[in-house]
Amino acid sequence: LAPAHIRAISPYQPGKPISELAREMGLAEESIVKLASNENPLGVGEKARAAMQASLADIARYPDGNGFELKDALCRRYGVAMNQIVLGNGSNDILEMVAGAFLGPDRDAIYAQHAFAVYPLATQAAGARGIEVPAKNFGHDLDAMLAAITPATRVIFIANPNNPTGTFVPGAALEAFLARVPADVLVVLDEAYTEYLAPADRYDAIAWVARFPNLLVSRTFSKAYGLAGLRVGYGIGNPAVIDLLNRVRQPFNVCIPGLAAAAAALFDDEFLQRSFELNAAGMKQLCDGFQRLGLKWIPSYGNFVTFKVGDGAGVNQRLLRQGVIVRPIGGYGMPEWLRVSIGLESENARFLEVLPAALG
Numbered sequence: 001l002a003p004a005h006i007r008a009i010s011p012y013q014p015g016k017p018i019s020e021l022a023r024e025m026g027l028a029e030e031s032i033v034k035l036a037s038n039e040n041p042l043g044v045g046e047k048a049r050a051a052m053q054a055s056l057a058d059i060a061r062y063p064d065g066n067g068f069e070l071k072d073a074l075c076r077r078y079g080v081a082m083n084q085i086v087l088g089n090g091s092n093d094i095l096e097m098v099a100g101a102f103l104g105p106d107r108d109a110i111y112a113q114h115a116f117a118v119y120p121l122a123t124q125a126a127g128a129r130g131i132e133v134p135a136k137n138f139g140h141d142l143d144a145m146l147a148a149i150t151p152a153t154r155v156i157f158i159a160n161p162n163n164p165t166g167t168f169v170p171g172a173a174l175e176a177f178l179a180r181v182p183a184d185v186l187v188v189l190d191e192a193y194t195e196y197l198a199p200a201d202r203y204d205a206i207a208w209v210a211r212f213p214n215l216l217v218s219r220t221f222s223k224a225y226g227l228a229g230l231r232v233g234y235g236i237g238n239p240a241v242i243d244l245l246n247r248v249r250q251p252f253n254v255c256i257p258g259l260a261a262a263a264a265a266l267f268d269d270e271f272l273q274r275s276f277e278l279n280a281a282g283m284k285q286l287c288d289g290f291q292r293l294g295l296k297w298i299p300s301y302g303n304f305v306t307f308k309v310g311d312g313a314g315v316n317q318r319l320l321r322q323g324v325i326v327r328p329i330g331g332y333g334m335p336e337w338l339r340v341s342i343g344l345e346s347e348n349a350r351f352l353e354v355l356p357a358a359l360g
C-alpha cells in the first residue's frame with residue numbers, strides 16, 4: 001500500500017471533457033460549450049500549427065532532451081542564458097520538479113488559501129507539510145505569507161494572477177516581498193496567465209532573477225499561446241536552481257510537436273495580441289452579464305472569472321444539462337462560486353443565455 005501521505009491526497013479534478021458530457025447527456029458534441037479549463041478559445045495560432053505539423057516527420061525519434069531550440073528562442077525573447085531555463089511538460093511539471101527537488105519530509109511549503117490546486121498536491125506528494133495562508137480579499141496576503149515562514153520552509157508558491165480567483169498582486173508589492181524572503185526559501189512565481197495582464201499592470205519578473213537567486217518564474221504555453229494539449233511550460237531562474245530542477249526532470253519530458261509549436265508561438269505576437277483583445281472583450285461581456293443578473297464576481301486579471309451563485313454544485317449540474325461546462329470550485333473551498341473561462345463571443349453569449357434558468 002502507498003504511504004499515508006499519498007493516500008491522503010485528493011486527486012486534481014479537471015474540467016469535464018466535451019466527449020464525456022456529450023455521452024452523459026445525449027448531446028451533440030458541436031452543441032457543447034466548454035468554458036472550464038482556461039483554454040484559448042481562438043485555438044492554435046497558424047505559426048505554431050505549421051511548426052507542429054512540420055515536426056511530425058521526426059516523431060519516430062526521441063525529442064531533444066535539452067530542448068535546445070525552444071530554450072534558444074526563450075533566450076532571445078527574454079535575454080536570459082540557456083542555463084537559466086528549465087522546460088516542463090506543461091508548467092505543472094515545473095511545479096512538480098520544484099517539489100521533487102526542494103521538498104520532502106521535514107520541510108514545508110507555503111501557499112495561499114484558494115490558490116492553484118497543484119501547490120498542495122505537489123507538496124503532499126513530496127511528503128512535505130503544506131502551510132495554507134488565509135487569503136485576503138480572495139488573493140495572496142504577502143505579509144501573512146512572510147509571517148508563516150518557519151525554519152523548515154523551503155518553497156513559497158505564488159500564482160499571479162491567481163487561479164481560480166483571478167486576483168493579482170502588483171509588481172512593486174512582489175518585489176518588496178522578494179526582498180524580505182530568506183535566501184534559503186525558493187519563491188515560485190507562477191505566471192501562467194501573465195500574458196493577459198493589461199499593459200499598465202505588467203511587470204518584468206524575469207529581470208528580477210539576477211537580483212533574487214531564490215526566485216523561479218514559471219510560465220506556460222497552455223493559455224494565451226493556445227497550446228494546452230501539447231503540454232509545454234518553462235521555468236526561468238538562477239542557474240543553480242535550474243540545475244537542481246534538471247536533476248529530477250524526466251529525460252525527454254517535452255514532446256517533439258510541443259517543442260516545435262512553442263518555439264514558433266513565442267514569436268507570434270499577432271496571435272498573442274488577438275488572444276489578449278478577445279479576452280478583454282469577453283471579460284467585459286461576462287461581467288456586464290453578471291451585473292445585469294445581479295451576481296457578484298471577483299474582478300479577474302486572467303482568462304476566466306469566478307462568480308457567486310449560492311449552490312455551485314447545483315447550478316453547475318443545470319448548466320451541464322444545457323451543454324455548458326464551467327468549473328465548480330468547491331475543492332478550492334469556494335462551494336458557492338463557479339469559475340467560467342472566457343470563450344468566443346458566441347460561447348460567452350450562450351453561457352449567459354442559459355445561466356438565469358440554471359440559477360434556479
Ligand code: PMP
Pocket residue numbers: 038089090091092093116159161162163190192219220221222228231232233
Ligand atoms: N499554474 C496555474 C495558476 C494554472 O492555472 C495552471 C493551469 N490550470 C497551471 C499552472 C498549469 O498549466 P499547464 O500545466 O498547462 O502549464
